[in-house]
Amino acid sequence: MIRYYFELALRNFRRSPGLTALMLLTIAIGVGACMTTLTIFHVLSRDPIPHKSSQLYNVQLDAGRANGGFTPGGEPMLQLTRFDAEALLREARADRQVVMTGGGTSLTPGDGKERPFIARGRWASSDFFAMFDVPFLYGNGWSKADDANEARVVVISKALNERLFGGTDSRGKIIRLRDKDLSIIGVLNDWRPAPHYFDLTLGAYGDTAEVFAPFSTALSLKFSTWGNFNCWGNVGNDPRGVNAPCSWLQYWAQLDTPAKAEAYKDYLKQYSDKQRAANRFERPTNVRLRPVMEWMSVQQVVPADVSLQLWLAFGFLAVCLVNTVGLLLAKCLRRSGEIGVRRALGAPRRQIFLQFLVEAGSLGLVGGLLGLVLTGLGLWAVRQGSSDYAKLVTLDLPMLATTLVLAIVASLLAGLLPAWRATLVTPALQLKTQ
Numbered sequence: 549m550i551r552y553y554f555e556l557a558l559r560n561f562r563r564s565p566g567l568t569a570l571m572l573l574t575i576a577i578g579v580g581a582c583m584t585t586l587t588i589f590h591v592l593s594r595d596p597i598p599h600k601s602s603q604l605y606n607v608q609l610d611a612g613r614a615n616g617g618f619t620p621g622g623e624p625m626l627q628l629t630r631f632d633a634e635a636l637l638r639e640a641r642a643d644r645q646v647v648m649t650g651g652g653t654s655l656t657p658g659d660g661k662e663r664p665f666i667a668r669g670r671w672a673s674s675d676f677f678a679m680f681d682v683p684f685l686y687g688n689g690w691s692k693a694d695d696a697n698e699a700r701v702v703v704i705s706k707a708l709n710e711r712l713f714g715g716t717d718s719r720g721k722i723i724r725l726r727d728k729d730l731s732i733i734g735v736l737n738d739w740r741p742a743p744h745y746f747d748l749t750l751g752a753y754g755d756t757a758e759v760f761a762p763f764s765t766a767l768s769l770k771f772s773t774w775g776n777f778n779c780w781g782n783v784g785n786d787p788r789g790v791n792a793p794c795s796w797l798q799y800w801a802q803l804d805t806p807a808k809a810e811a812y813k814d815y816l817k818q819y820s821d822k823q824r825a826a827n828r829f830e831r832p833t834n835v836r837l838r839p840v841m842e843w844m845s846v847q848q849v850v851p852a853d854v855s856l857q858l859w860l861a862f863g864f865l866a867v868c869l870v871n872t873v874g875l876l877l878a879k880c881l882r883r884s885g886e887i888g889v890r891r892a893l894g895a896p897r898r899q900i901f902l903q904f905l906v907e908a909g910s911l912g913l914v915g916g917l918l919g920l921v922l923t924g925l926g927l928w929a930v931r932q933g934s935s936d937y938a939k940l941v942t943l944d945l946p947m948l949a950t951t952l953v954l955a956i957v958a959s960l961l962a963g964l965l966p967a968w969r970a971t972l973v974t975p976a977l978q979l980k981t982q
Contacts, residue, residue: 549899549902553902553903553906553907554906554910556903556906556907557903557906557907557910558910560879560883560907561910564879564882567875567878567879568911570875571872571875571876571911571915572911572914572915572918573918574868574871574872574875574915575868575869575872575911575912575915575916575918575919575955575958575959575962576915576916576918576919576921576922576955577868577919577922578864578865578867578868578869578919578958579865579915579916579919579920579922579923579951579954579955579958580918580919580920580921580922580923580925580926581861581864581865581922581926582861582862582864582865582954583919583920583923583926583947583950583951583954584861584922584923584926584927584930585854585857585858585860585861586858586861586947586950587923587927587941587942587943587947588854588857588858588927588930588937588941589850589854589855589858590946590947591742591937591940591941591942592742592743592752592753592849592850592851592854592937593844593849593850594742595840595841596741596742596743596745596840597680597681597741597745597840599681600681600802601839601840601841602839602840602841603643603802603803603804603839604679604680604800604801604802604839604840605642605800605801605802605803605809605812605837605838605839605843606746606798606799606800606836606837606838606840606843607628607636607799607800607801607816607835607836607837608623608624608625608626608627608628608835608836608837608838609624609625609628609632609816609819609820609823609829609835610624610625610820610829610831610832610833610834610835611625611628611629611632611793611795611823611828611829611831612625612778612780612795612830612831613780613781613830613831614830614831618831620831620832620834621832621834622834623836623846624834624835624836625778625795626749626776626778626795627749627775627776627778627795627796627797627798627799628647628795628797628798628799629792629793629794629795629796629797630788630789630790630792630794630796630797631790631791631828632799632819632823633647633797633799634647634790635819636799636801636819637673637799641801641812641815642801642802642803642808642812643801643802643803643804643808644675644678644679644801644802645673645675645679645799645800645801645802646672646673646675646676646679646680646746646798646799646800646801647672647673647763647797647798647799648670648671648672648673648676648746648747648763648797648798648799648800649670649671649672649747649763649773649774649775649796649797649798650668650669650670650671650747650749650750650757650773650774650775651668651669651670651671651766651771651772651773651774652666652667652668652669652772652774653666653667653669653725653726653759653771653772654666654667654725654726655667655723655724655725655758655759656723656724657712657723662711662712667708667725667758667759668755668756668757668758668759669725669757669758669759669760669761669766669771670747670756670757670759670760670761671760671761671762671763671765671766671767671771671773672760672762672763673692673695673762673763673764674689674690674691674692674694674695674762675802676689676760677689677703677760679800679802680741680746682736682739683736683737683738683739684734684735684736684737685706685709685735685736685737686709686717686718686719686734686735687703687719687732687733687734687735688733688734689703689733689734689760690703690733690762694762694765695762695763695764696764698762698764698765698768699762699765700728700729700730700731700765700769701730701731701732701733701761701762701765702723702725702730702731702732702733702759702760702761703732703733703734703735703736703759703760703761704718704723704732704734704735704736704758704759704760705735705736705739705756705757705758705759706735706736706737706738706739707758708758708759709735717735718732718735719732719733719734719735720732723759725759725761725769725771726769726770726771728769730761730765736760739756740755740756740940741756742937742940743844743849744756745840745843745844745849746798746800747775747798748844748847748849749774749775749776749798750774750775751936752844752847752849752936752937753935753936753937753940754936767788773788773796775796776796777794777795777796778794778795778796779792779793779794779795780793780794781793801837809837809839812837813835813837816835816837817833817835820833820834820835821833865958869958869959869961869962872911872959872962873962873963873965873966876904876908876962876963876965876966877965877966877969879966880904880966880967880969880970881969883970884973887900887970887973888973888974891973897971898971900967900970900971900973901967901968901970901971902967903967903970904963904966904967904970905960905963905964905967907963908959908960908962908963908966908967909956909959909960909963911959911963912955912956912957912958912959912960913952913955913956913959915955915959916951916952916954916955916956917952919951919955920948920951920952923943923951924943927941927942927943
């Protein structure tokens with residue numbers, strides 16, 4: 549029976565091609581606009597490390613002064629001071645822990661074929677690669693002993709390896725950062741976490757680093773650091789000094805079970821209490837230990853304008869559906885005679901209702917395919933933009949399936965009223981008028 553209804557739908561579409569094309573275009577435009585913004589939202593808000601995001605926690609301590617805009621119980625300082633970060637790292641109470649910051653330094657290629665350029669860097673402790681599951685093409689990261697010894701080793705990105713060494717295994721080769729030589733011990737494979745959750749101070753969707761070096765090494769060689777610097781009090785000559793009252797470091801802990809996370813939070817509270825007792829912290833104990841998704845939600849990683857655009861797109865889809873309802877209703881009324889004949893021949897109302905729903909669903913399927921094309925065009929236009937996330941916006945399989953499902957469901961909803969109206973056609977009245 550369903551096959552017969554599909555055949556009826558096809559005949560009716562051919563009978564009024566202009567009206568059918570108008571309905572398809574209405575559905576396609578609505579679905580295309582909605583799915584373009586929904587795909588952007590999906591890309592910007594997705595879990596960057598889904599298999600272990602619940603085990604990775606951002607650490608915040610409140611080390612600032614008790615005056616100057618301080619709100620009791622409010623959000624703690626975004627980052628840690630060097631004293632606190634190194635103290636937590638030294639005590640190592642988590643399964644893994646990382647202190648890090650972004651940076652940049654001049655890089656001089658060894659072959660002399662290219663002029664020096666500024667390379668994006670990340671200066672981190674040794675657990676960085678294992679904690680964030682960074683993939684390696686060659687070699688691996690450095691060890692805790694390298695951290696302690698301020699070893700002059702470096703890991704480079706795949707793109708930088710291709711630029712400097714043509715993609716060959718470059719382990720053991722030397723690159724010059726500033727005026728210092730560092731030995732390459734590893735080359736990353738393709739890796740661009742989006743959002744850039746472990747350091748939002750450099751942008752949630754910025755490019756990943758090109759060179760990775762031990763945090764201790766970067767400080768001893770005075771490599772520059774990038775990102776937010778929040779200082780209070782007398783910072784002396786070196787705001788990056790151990791005792792400088794400046795928060796500028798990101799600190800993450802891997803805690804494999806909820807029980808460990810709870811215990812670690814208690815440890816942070818005890819640590820904060822000790823610093824208050826030592827007169828280092830003026831503010832009441834106020835720590836935060838947030839997993840990845842909660843951290844991104846609090847930091848409002850998804851731009852506000854994208855969320856607004858998403859709501860507007862759904863509103864536009866609703867307007868398109870209302871228009872489709874009107875067109876389907878008009879088409880239904882034009883077919884009152886046909887419906888009357890079917891009812892007079894014994895077709896029950898539920899079969900009439902089902903027939904019109906099949907027609908609406910057929911429109912939704914074709915409209916969804918057209919909407920998929922428009923979504924592709926919309927995403928292509930987004931990728932031509934200059935935003936940080938432009939290159940990341942692509943249509944994956946889940947969103948492709950969502951496009952078709954959305955189109956069919958929307959068209960079925962739009963077809964409910966015309967289908968119900970068709971069941972109310974009185975056979976005797978229609979036969980009499982004909």
